[in-house]
Amino acid sequence: MGLSTKVGIDLVRLGKDLEFAPADQARVKEILARYPADQRASAIMPVLWLAQERFSFLSQEAIDLTARSIGVPAAEVAAVATFYTMFHLEPVGKYVIQVCCTLSCSIMGAERVFAHIEKKLGIKAGETTPDGKFTIKKVECLAACGYAPMLQINERKFDERLDEAAVDRLLDSLP
DSSP, X not given: OEEEOTTOOEEEEETTEEEOOHHHHHHHHXXXXXSOGGGGGGGHHHHHHXXXXXXXXXXXXXXXXXXXXXXXXXXXXXXXXXXXXXXXXXXXXXXXXXXXXXXXXXXXXXXXXXXXXXXXXXXXXXXXXXXXXXXXXXXXXXXXXXXXXXXXXXXXXXXXXXXXXXXXHHHXXXX
């Protein structure tokens, strides 16, 4: 049976095992070709990223698929997936807002900014709004300590030197 993802890629479920579509299988082969055969584990992050793009989050099935595709134990893949905040182990909203709460950002008001986001969206850390638009997370260093407090949206858009008014403008600008 075919599954349709939010990015419009068809995925194929064969029996109980989730599989990449043929185009994604070719992409995995390209990724693996970058690494020596005895260092296949080096491909875990890029293949996890591909799986997350296709499935929108990394279920246990997606972690198992990544492990099978690379030829490494699922425990190794799970260790990487659970370590990095860029990987989502549960369904998330259209916009994943990650607020840095490391020391520099905390000193500069990250907790106040995070509390404002929680109040504005009506959700707590790790939750998603009922309409599926926003998920908020507290994360460790996002590498912009000199511009604290800061956040990132969907691992691509960074906003720095935030206060409540800046957060309101940012959230209100998202379609």
